[in-house]
Amino acid sequence: MSDIEREVRACAERAQDAAADLAPLSRAVKDEALLAMADALTAEAESIVRANTEDVERARAGGVSEAMIDRLTLTADRVGAIADAVRAIADLPDPVGEVVRGTVLPNGLELRQIRVPLGVVGIIYEGRPNVTADAAALCLKSGNAALLRGSSSAYSSNTRIVEVLRGALAKAGLPLDAVQLVPGSGRDSAQALMRARGLVDVLIPRGGGSLIQTVVRESTVPVIETGEGNCHVYVDSAADLDMALAITVNSKTQRLSTCNTAETLLVHADVAEAFLPRAIAALRELGVTLHGDDRARAFDDAVVPATEEDWSTEYLSADLAVKVVDSLDDAVAHIRRYSTSHTEAIVTDSQSAARRFVSRVDSAAVMVNASTRFTDGGEFGFGAEIGISNQKLHARGPMGLPEMTSTKYVVTGEGHLR
Template identity: 55%
Template sequence: MIPDPHAHASADAATSADALSPDELKTICDHMADAAQRAARKLMTASGAAKDAWLKASARGLIAQTEAILAANARDLDHAQNAGLSRAAIDRLRLDSNRIAEIAHALEEIAALPDPLGETLASSIRPNGLEVRKVRVPLGVVFMIYESRPNVTADAAALCVKSGNAVILRGGSEAFHSNHALHRVLADALEPAGLPREAVQLVPVTDRAAVGHLLTRSDAIDLAIPRGGAGLIRRVVAEARMPVLKHYDGNCHVYIDQYADPDMAEAIILNAKVQRPGVCNAAETLLIHRAIAATMLPRIAERLLAHGVELRGDPEACALVPAMTPATPEDWDTEYLDLTLAVAVVDSLDAAIEHINRHGSKHTDAIVSRDLESVRRFAARVDTAAVMINASTRFNDGGQLGLGAEIGISTDKLHARGPCGLRELTTTKWIVTGSGHIRA
């Protein structure tokens, strides 16, 4: 018997679906894609009040179900530790009552945001009397594939439904029980709010073949969003038959200019590296101007080393800080997601910009400087999704930038770049109104 992906099944029951034959698995995936397309058509005309009511009910449900969610997360954590997952991966996976409260609060913040649908982006009346408007409309169906972070289950569902899209969620096997517990709360709140239950679906199996099946359904799925390691993203890009919004590595840099305030520079690099090293907007490389390196770098290194950071430097940096390990060529291109930092001394602002544009991942890069001309040149010339000026890279985050939450941080340039919130999950439609106009 093929399990119903929309049934109120337990996580264990859903896991047993991994014994399905390829044909049975394809049937489930096709059913989900078709159901999501039907739900998306209903969501196109759903009221903002209904969507906000669902978000608020889901937030209350998450708080009410905290104990059950934490129990599911504990099962995932036990398995992750036994499987030898890295410290950074376990940190991304871990939930506690505070993190669940933060997830619930993010849903409430999204509910408070203006509905982007129907917004007029441009309008004009042509000389012949035609009224022309360009308005925001939903994308349709989003297929979200992600690893480790259970909060993405709620964030992605909330942003998609608020922007009028149905979503199919496929979390990593390491967070299977956590994702299932979160999804149950979200799904149970849909119909009471007047929305179709199929608007938020979770792939009920850990078999990776399910991802491949769904990536072929460009007739029903309008956008795929992979959020995870480079291997996952490369696979999705290679197999997807629909557009892909990519969230590649976060090889983020902090450049300390010769005109930097020393106390500010120290605080920013410490926060960017240490506050939460296992996330994509944590700093991975420190660049420091040669004019201040001899006085500033040993001071900064002492603070970083005291927090357990392993430093890997170029020859000049190693000469200034004996505890530093010599960097390899690969270090400049690495997203560590851990307490490791590459360090280089640069001759100039231009050298720092050149280093970032050669080795960076176009995610987030910061400058610490009191010189307006240095700041202006850095912001204009660094090819990145977000430039931080005298601020930590950790602020490149949807919630921190006022989006309520984010579905990811795109390192693409089309159609969205940087943190992707509600507006980035819409497209446009031209509406032309006449009064019997015909073209000569």
């Protein structure tokens, strides 16, 4: 066993002890700690931004794209927003102890299924230091200990944020090891966390497709897949074209670097001539490069030829794939082939078309006449989220507090024997 693996496992062991102490805490105690964490983030905003500047300067020197630098960058206002998100989590109901179902069995036994913390939650994530505070707060509120493994690109920011959060925990009288930054910034520390089965209860990767698939392939710890979003907007033959244009532009350009940003536009052939020239012009004016099939390119020479790779790419940039389809079923077939099962949208005035699309598209979120950008824990009213799951086991869609719990059965009898 390497030195770094020993260090990571020691962290996980300390997290297990902290999780055992967190599990029985009342909502009041946890909320007091969360508010202390939020206040500490606000008070230390200047030092956090200073640490973040080191990360941003390294990223720029390394030629990192502006979209990724935007994800990495913290300002005083952004730190304030992170603190507000922690306060919002304190305001949310505590899921721990909630009775999911209960009954009295015919033999008189009282049966209750209640929510309990997962235990030790490891999070491996890229670039975005706001995840550090969000994940720590969500884990604390749901009674879990957090093992945080951010990317090396945000190492200075994450280190300072965790120092601030642990200081707040100490003042609140909670175990410091409820929030830990996994030691090391190289691949070996991430691998050690992935191999800590028996010490870490669940691992949640947040980032691009490469990171997520690496964790899924290499982890011996159970994994909840999140994040990768090859999202589609389908403009139906019965669409209101003004609405369709607004939704397309918002889905693609409201923020380029998020997993719920649209990456492919599908347009029914019956409205392509009326819709695509307007859409191409509006998107191009906003700096978007369109990658289209031959039918889409026929409307504008500026549309570059789409390759097979374009249909399956999560760009996270000012690029959008465009295809003309002959029917709703053709649109659904395309989505089934290339989607990452995150978010798909239909724009239509036909209730039957909307029902058919919703029933046949198998993604975590399906939008009808709304932007893909709404797939978000905050927008859904869940508060901050740990990520957006596009798998089917345990949790699917934005993962808020209830998704950070498991359940156990409590059976109460009066000397019952079988």
